[in-house]
Every structure is written in structure tokens, then in C-alpha cells.
Amino acid sequence: MENQTNTSYTPGKRIQHLCKIHNLTQKELASRLNVAPSQISRILNEEIKNISSNILIALSKEFHISVDYILGLEPHITEYHSIPMWLMSTSFQPGECLQTIETLDNDDIKKMAYCEYYYFTGQHDKAVNISELYLNHPDSMLKLSACLIHTFANLSLNRINAAKGGLKSLKENLNQIFEKKADNQTIAMSVFVAVAAQTLLHLPLGKIPSLKNYLTELPVGMRLWGCYVLAHESYLKQEYEKSLGIIETCLTLTTKTYPIAMIYLNLMGAMDAMNLRKEDIAKKYFMDAWLMAKPDSLIEGIGEHHGLLQGLIETCIRNDYPEDYQKIIQITYQFSYGWRRIHNPATDENIADNLTTMEFTIAMLANRGWTNTEIASHLNITVRTVKQHLSSIFNKLNICNRRQLQIYMLK
Known part of the structure; x- marks a missing residue:
């Protein structure tokens, strides 16, 4: 979002400018508005004097x-400044991530977009340094993003107390939003952040409204991650065909590229397919x-899903992309170690914590019934x-x- 817009802009020009910011064509906007x-x-084109x-x-x-902003009754965007996890929610072509962030005019949103970028590229120290600045920001959406990233980045840095502190702040901020009975979009985005944390950590965050009821209120990229x-x-219910059907439908119906959400969707599809053999x-x-x-x-998401991918990282990229493979494995070790330290004591489960990748x-493949010969063929050993x-x-x-093995393995 822009920090300031010329007050002489007409509604048509303001809408054009918003389309440019959100990378929307006229046809796409018309489709979304039905x-x-x-x-x-x-x-x-200013051919209509009064918009309905x-x-x-x-x-x-x-x-x-706000409607007043569109009509030119207020010069700045004041009612709603941001959305949580802006980068995750944004469409851009692979290879143009940083250029997309640089199009932002609002300094705070841009900094948090960089914070996301640093996290999703495994640069956890940089992500923490930025997220710390926004843990108590007056914009609730920026604050939620900061709490979420702060928790996961510190977890990967083995700063468990800091990660727990971020999780505590996230819970408190979410409770405040839910108790205030905010508008549907604010509730939807808050539910999204809560479910994102709960899904990746496998830890309860209290009573959270169902994400299904709010998906249509979310921006497309966020909806895809939802x-x-x-x-x-x-997947956790072992309904692999159903899970794969959700993935296939989402990817088929999406006309634009939302890299972060689509990375996670494809990883889930890979996990489903592996369990379906x-x-x-x-x-x-x-x-x-x-x-x-x-x-x-x-590459952060790939590292986070290593165990559940059951050897696909080794099979598909270890030989052709050795440097990238090593970076991903480093992320895996960091995330897995922190995840187990915060997860095992909280849930009284014993996820294996002393095995190499x-x-x-x-162990995952053996636990799922693969024979030694099948494992050897899959991993090329x-x-x-x-x-x-x-x-x-x-x-x-x-x-x-x-x-x-089932006592120690991920589900």
C-alpha cells in the first residue's frame, strides 16, 4: 500500500493505482467484484460519474x-494499513521477489515484507532483527506478522525462550482481536495467522474459529495457503486422497503465481502422493x-517439511543442486531441533531427536511399510x-x- 496519494486523484485514477499495486488487470478486478x-x-475511464x-x-x-479514500474524501489510506504476511499473499514471478518488495511505498509494510523474505530464505537472524521492531506496533496486522515470524525464526536459531515469548505474544494479540469482535476481514486474517502457527508447530493455541468459514474473506495468496x-x-487424518484433491483443485483454478503459497501447496501434494505410493x-x-x-x-518451507517428504529432497536435488541441498539440510536441522525442543515437552511426545536427516x-519410510529394497531404490543407495x-x-x-518406530516418527 502507498503511504500517500495525490489528493487530486479521481476515483478512477485511485482504483487504477490500487490495481497496479495489487497487480490486477481490469478483467481480474471485474471477476472478483462479479x-x-x-x-x-x-x-x-471516468465515464461513470457516480459509482454504485x-x-x-x-x-x-x-x-x-475505506470508501472515503476511493472517493477522495481522505488523502491517505488510514482505515486499513496492511495485511499479515504480505509477501505470502502477493503474486509475483519467480526470481522477482525483491523487485516486488521494492514497489512498496509504505516503509513499515516494506520492512515486514523483507522480514518475510529473510525468513523464507532461511536468514533467521535478519528476520528476528526486523520482527523485534514490530512486536508492539500499533497496526495489529503488522504485529501479528511480527509475532509469527519472531516465533519461528527464533525457534530455528534455538532461542527457545524467545520463541515461546513470541508465541505468548501471538496468543495475547489474537485473543484481543477475537474479544473485540472486529470486522470479518480482520477476524479472517487473525484466524489465518493462528492456524498457520498451530499447523506448523502442532501446538494448540486455544479456541480458534474455523478457517473454512473465513477463506473467502482472505486475499488470494493467503487463501491458497489457507x-x-x-x-x-x-493429511494428518490420513485422508491423503482428499488432501491431494484440495491441492489439485487450488493449483488448477489459480491463474496467477503466488510463489510462497504454491511452494507449500506443492510440498503437501508431494507428501500426499508419497503416502499413496x-x-x-x-x-x-x-x-x-x-x-x-x-x-x-x-527454501525454508522445503527444509521444514524434510521428514514428511520421505527422501524426495535427496532423490530429486541432492546430486544436481549440491550447494542448495546443503542449505536446505542446514535449515532442516535448525528447524527440527528447535521444533522438537518446543514441541516434545509441550505435548509429552517423543519425536526422534538424535537421527541424521x-x-x-x-525411519519414516520404514515406518510406512517400505521394504529395504524399495527404500534403497527410492534413495538410490x-x-x-x-x-x-x-x-x-x-x-x-x-x-x-x-x-x-511409530512411537518416534512424525505422522
Whole structure:
């Protein structure tokens, strides 16, 4: 969003400017407002003197600004300054992430967009340094973004007390918003942030309204990530076909590219396909995620999902992209270690915490019923190597057989 706009702008010009900021064509705007493209064209070209109240309200909701701003009765965007996780919610072409952030005129939104960028590229120190500045910001949406990123970035840096502090602040801020009974869009975005934290940490955050009831209130990119959450819920119930159906529908119906949301959607598709023993399909989903992530180095999500991807990272990119592979594995170790330290004591579960990434991958596959030969073929290693890894796994976990693995493995 812009910090300031010329007060002489007409409604048509202001709407044109908002379309440019949000990277929307006239046709796309018309589709979102459920009106004819010719009607939007007449508004933008100042051929209509009085815009109907229904369209004004729809524009206000679409761009998160006031009707008075559209009509020129206030010079600045004052009612609504931001959305949480702006970068996640924004469409851009892979390789143009930083250029997209630089189009922002509002300094605070730009800084938090960079904060997101640093987190999703695994630069956790930089993400923490920015998020700390916004933990008590008066803009509730910026504050929610800061709390969310602060929690996860500190978790990856093994600063568990700081991560717990970020999670506590997130809960408090969410409770304040829910208690105030804010407007539907504010509630929707707050629910989104709460569900994002709860899904990735697998920790309860209290009573949260159902995300399904608020999806249509969210910007498209955020809505896509919300669908990832719904797919993840089905995945955890072992409803892999249903989860994959959600993923396929989202990716098929989306006409623009939202890299961060789509990376997570494709990773979930890969996880579903692996559990359905559709290895070729799983590899395609993973490579779609990888090719979208690589140009801007948005590799955090890949590292976070390492164990659940069951060897796809090793199979698909270890040999062809060795440097990137090592960065992803480093993210995996950092995130997994912090995740276990905050997760295991809170839930009284014993997720394995002393296995290498290769051992964890083999343990996951073995726990899902893969034979030694199948594991060897999937990971392009020998059966003997698989057996050696399994022996090491059993020794580290002090167990005797595959059946006992389920106590320690991710679901």
C-alpha cells in the first residue's frame, strides 16, 4: 500500500493505482467484484460519474481501504494499513521477489515484507532483527506478522525462550482481536495467522474459529495457503486422497503465481502422493515446488517439511543442486531441533531427536511399510546401506524392530 496519494486523484485514477499495486488487470478486478469488465472500464475511464454503493463497498473490501479514500474524501489510506504476511499473499514471478518488495511505498509494510523474505530464505537472524521492531506496533496486522515470524525464526536459531515469548505474544494479540469482535476481514486474517502457527508447530493455541468459514474473506495468496492448511488437516487424518484433491483443485483454478503459497501447496501434494505410493507424481509436485523456490532461494518451507517428504529432497536435488541441498539440510536441522525442543515437552511426545536427516528419512519410510529394497531404490543407495542405517536408528532409539518406530516418527 502507498503511504500517500495525490489528493487530486479521481476515483478512477485511485482504483487504477490500487490495481497496479495489487497487480490486477481490469478483467481480474471485474471477476472478483462479479461485475462486467465493461463496467470496470467505464469507472476507470471516468465515464461513470457516480459509482454504485455496492461496487464501492466491494472495492473497499478487495483493496482493504475505506470508501472515503476511493472517493477522495481522505488523502491517505488510514482505515486499513496492511495485511499479515504480505509477501505470502502477493503474486509475483519467480526470481522477482525483491523487485516486488521494492514497489512498496509504505516503509513499515516494506520492512515486514523483507522480514518475510529473510525468513523464507532461511536468514533467521535478519528476520528476528526486523520482527523485534514490530512486536508492539500499533497496526495489529503488522504485529501479528511480527509475532509469527519472531516465533519461528527464533525457534530455528534455538532461542527457545524467545520463541515461546513470541508465541505468548501471538496468543495475547489474537485473543484481543477475537474479544473485540472486529470486522470479518480482520477476524479472517487473525484466524489465518493462528492456524498457520498451530499447523506448523502442532501446538494448540486455544479456541480458534474455523478457517473454512473465513477463506473467502482472505486475499488470494493467503487463501491458497489457507487451503494448504485444510489439506494438511486431511493429511494428518490420513485422508491423503482428499488432501491431494484440495491441492489439485487450488493449483488448477489459480491463474496467477503466488510463489510462497504454491511452494507449500506443492510440498503437501508431494507428501500426499508419497503416502499413496505414487512416487512419480510425488516427484513432480516436489520439483514444481523446487523450481518455484530456487530463483529467489525461498527454501525454508522445503527444509521444514524434510521428514514428511520421505527422501524426495535427496532423490530429486541432492546430486544436481549440491550447494542448495546443503542449505536446505542446514535449515532442516535448525528447524527440527528447535521444533522438537518446543514441541516434545509441550505435548509429552517423543519425536526422534538424535537421527541424521538420512536416518530420519529411512525411519519414516520404514515406518510406512517400505521394504529395504524399495527404500534403497527410492534413495538410490544399496540395500546394505539401508540395513546399516536401520541398525544405527534402532541403536539410537533403543528399540528392536520397525513396529516400535511409530512411537518416534512424525505422522
